[in-house]
Amino acid sequence: MARQKKFTTDELFQMTRRLLLDHGYEGFSFSVLATRLDVSRGTIYKYFENKEDLVTEYMLYEMNKYLEELKGIHQYELFEDQLDFLLDLMFRDQELLQVIEMGQKIPIQESDRAKLNHEKIETLHIDMYQNLADMIKLGKEQGKVREEIPDSLVLGFIFQSITIPNHFGVPPHEWVRSIKDVIRHGMFKELN
Amino acid sequence: MARQKKFTTDELFQMTRRLLLDHGYEGFSFSVLATRLDVSRGTIYKYFENKEDLVTEYMLYEMNKYLEELKGIHQYELFEDQLDFLLDLMFRDQELLQVIEMGQKIPIQESDRAKLNHEKIETLHIDMYQNLADMIKLGKEQGKVREEIPDSLVLGFIFQSITIPNHFGVPPHEWVRSIKDVIRHGMFKELN
DNA sequence: ATAGAAAGTGACAGATGTGTCATTTTTATA
DNA sequence: TATAAAAATGACACATCTGTCACTTTCTAT
Numbered sequence: 440m441a442r443q444k445k446f447t448t449d450e451l452f453q454m455t456r457r458l459l460l461d462h463g464y465e466g467f468s469f470s471v472l473a474t475r476l477d478v479s480r481g482t483i484y485k486y487f488e489n490k491e492d493l494v495t496e497y498m499l500y501e502m503n504k505y506l507e508e509l510k511g512i513h514q515y516e517l518f519e520d521q522l523d524f525l526l527d528l529m530f531r532d533q534e535l536l537q538v539i540e541m542g543q544k545i546p547i548q549e550s551d552r553a554k555l556n557h558e559k560i561e562t563l564h565i566d567m568y569q570n571l572a573d574m575i576k577l578g579k580e581q582g583k584v585r586e587e588i589p590d591s592l593v594l595g596f597i598f599q600s601i602t603i604p605n606h607f608g609v610p611p612h613e614w615v616r617s618i619k620d621v622i623r624h625g626m627f628k629e630l631n
Numbered sequence: 632m633a634r635q636k637k638f639t640t641d642e643l644f645q646m647t648r649r650l651l652l653d654h655g656y657e658g659f660s661f662s663v664l665a666t667r668l669d670v671s672r673g674t675i676y677k678y679f680e681n682k683e684d685l686v687t688e689y690m691l692y693e694m695n696k697y698l699e700e701l702k703g704i705h706q707y708e709l710f711e712d713q714l715d716f717l718l719d720l721m722f723r724d725q726e727l728l729q730v731i732e733m734g735q736k737i738p739i740q741e742s743d744r745a746k747l748n749h750e751k752i753e754t755l756h757i758d759m760y761q762n763l764a765d766m767i768k769l770g771k772e773q774g775k776v777r778e779e780i781p782d783s784l785v786l787g788f789i790f791q792s793i794t795i796p797n798h799f800g801v802p803p804h805e806w807v808r809s810i811k812d813v814i815r816h817g818m819f820k821e822l823n
Numbered sequence: 824a825t826a827g828a829a830a831g832t833g834a835c836a837g838a839t840g841t842g843t844c845a846t847t848t849t850t851a852t853a
Numbered sequence: 854t855a856t857a858a859a860a861a862t863g864a865c866a867c868a869t870c871t872g873t874c875a876c877t878t879t880c881t882a883t
Contacts (some may be wrong), residue, residue, distance in 0.1 A: 463656070463658070588818060589801050591795075591798055593813075595795030599791035602791060603783075607781070614781075617779075620780070621780060621788055622817060624817040625813065625816040626785055626814055627814075
């Protein structure tokens with residue numbers, strides 16, 4: 440009964456991610472999105488009232504997916520296994536993390552749906568943080584992580600580590616191994 | 632003989648920094664800049680041909696200032712003193728570093744001056760990197776830094792560390808101390 | 824006081840973006 | 854094959870940003 444769609448929601452979100460990463464939130468527009476999807480601008484307005492709605496909706500979609508994966512962390516009982524799991528996940532979906540971080544600072548206007556979405560995003564953030572805080576707690580309980588370091592700093596280091604640009608093309612495997620190593624033991628030689 | 636200026640180059644650059652940080656490169660426009668400086672748009676065109684020129688010019692200004700400061704690192708002979716110096720500098724001018732990082736990924740068009748500026752920016756980058764690479768070399772020579780970690784990763788960790796958001800308001804002094812501590816010795820307890 | 828140089832302005836034309844909606848196209852099914 | 858629901862379109866009105874430039878304002882040296 441209905442005409443065939445020219446793009447799926449997934450395709451739209453994929454393109455949204457690409458454009459957000461390449462041009463930032465302010466550089467994102469319905470015009471370019473429509474062009475990239477080979478569709479008229481009006482079509483997109485059938486599904487989203489405006490840019491704010493679309494982007495927050497997209498972020499929710501990504502964060503939900505990510506949170507679901509992240510929860511898999513609880514299949515491991517040892518802190519070190521959880522850390523490995525987390526780092527692998529983060530390296531796999533590096534771009535996605537960048538988008539999620541971007542979500543923090545998009546200017547929020549008075550749009551109905553966007554406002555609601557923004558609240559949901561906040562909730563998801565807290566939810567994600569909780570899972571990770573649990574991991575740190577476990578690490579400290581298991582006598583692995585030094586108690587004197589604030590949890591938020593431990594997490595901060597882990598998260599920032601994946602965004603370090605590998606300018607000189609160190610082979611990925613070695614790169615990741617080194618990162619884990621620095622997280623574990625720091626950069627300084629131990630005095631024997 | 633001449634009329635009084637309504638703003639200094641310094642004021643213009645300060646505002647440029649603010650706007651770049653708040654709205655990103657794509658969100659930056661002559662219109663808002665002019666409004667903020669309480670001046671007509673045309674006035675700014677007296678000094679800069681377009682946004683690309685202005686922004687690259689601004690970046691050069693910042694980077695030159697920063698590089699000059701950074702060179703002060705050589706007044707120290709011990710690696711640990713150099714590291715302290717660097718971290719203090721970075722924490723003091725955190726926003727500036729963000730802007731410099733932004734400079735990496737601004738889309739470069741076919742404007743004469745902007746193209747030239749971009750090349751100069753590249754050079755400054757390399758120059759900055761050289762100063763820092765020297766520091767790492769020193770650290771390794773003095774037996775402080777573990778040789779097996781790639782230089783670029785050592786630097787990456789240091790640079791990313793200052794961008795870790797202090798969401799839970801850990802007191803700045805403690806925060807910085809912890810960061811230095813993690814950089815030095817990692818997050819894991821040593822097994823005795 | 825006044826000439827003229829530097830600084831600033833505002834209006835114009837054109838590009839790009841937004842949101843809306845009456846109209847057209849597609850397509851499964853009755 | 855006729856129908857009607859869903860999908861897509863394109864044009865309209867309005868907003869914002871860009872570059873340009875003839876013109877006005879300010880101010881100092883004479």
